[in-house]
Amino acid sequence: MVSVKNSDVDVKLGEIEALLEKLGKEHPKEISAFSRFLRETLDNKALTTREKELIALALGISAGCEWCIYLHTRKALEAGAKPEELMEAGLVAVLMAGGPALMHLIPLTKAIEAFRKEHEKE
Numbered sequence: 001m002v003s004v005k006n007s008d009v010d011v012k013l014g015e016i017e018a019l020l021e022k023l024g025k026e027h028p029k030e031i032s033a034f035s036r037f038l039r040e041t042l043d044n045k046a047l048t049t050r051e052k053e054l055i056a057l058a059l060g061i062s063a064g065c066e067w068c069i070y071l072h073t074r075k076a077l078e079a080g081a082k083p084e085e086l087m088e089a090g091l092v093a094v095l096m097a098g099g100p101a102l103m104h105l106i107p108l109t110k111a112i113e114a115f116r117k118e119h120e121k122e
Contacts, residue, residue, distance in 0.1 A: 008107065009114040012070040042075075050079035054089040061090050061104045062097035069104060073111035077119075083112045 024031045042052050053076035060068025073086055090108045094101045 007110070007114050009070050009074075009111050012067050012107075013074070016067050016071055048079070050076060050081050053079050054081055054085060057086060057108070058089040058093040058096075061093035061108060062101050064100060064104055066104070066107045069107045070111050073108060074115060077115050083116060086112055 020031065042049055042056075047055075053072050057069065057072040057076055060072050076086060076089075077083075086108065087105075090101075090105045094105065
């Protein structure tokens with residue numbers, strides 16, 4: 001797993017982890033079921049995990065979910081996506097969702113840059 005420190009990306013990813021930990025304690029059956037569904041859905045089948053993460057990224061952008069953008073940027077890169085593919089997925093989201101989605105290319109750009117820097121350190 002790629003980690004990014006001291007950035008918007010790190011804050012958002014930390015918030016996701018904290019939420020899932022809290023909900024896992026308070027609502028273990030629901031979170032367990034959601035986690036199983038997530039794993040099964042994103043597993044390689046007719047579409048690769050990489051392709052599914054690019055789709056999830058585009059949907060996160062069109063929904064305006066910064067947490068989704070950061071998470072699925074990381075997951076897409078881990079699944080082998082290239083920064084150019086991430087941006088193309090973002091532009092497809094803009095095509096479908098318009099100007100508000102265009103503004104969500106800002107967190108996408110931050111995430112790509114943060115993860116790129118982290119990869120360069122490895």
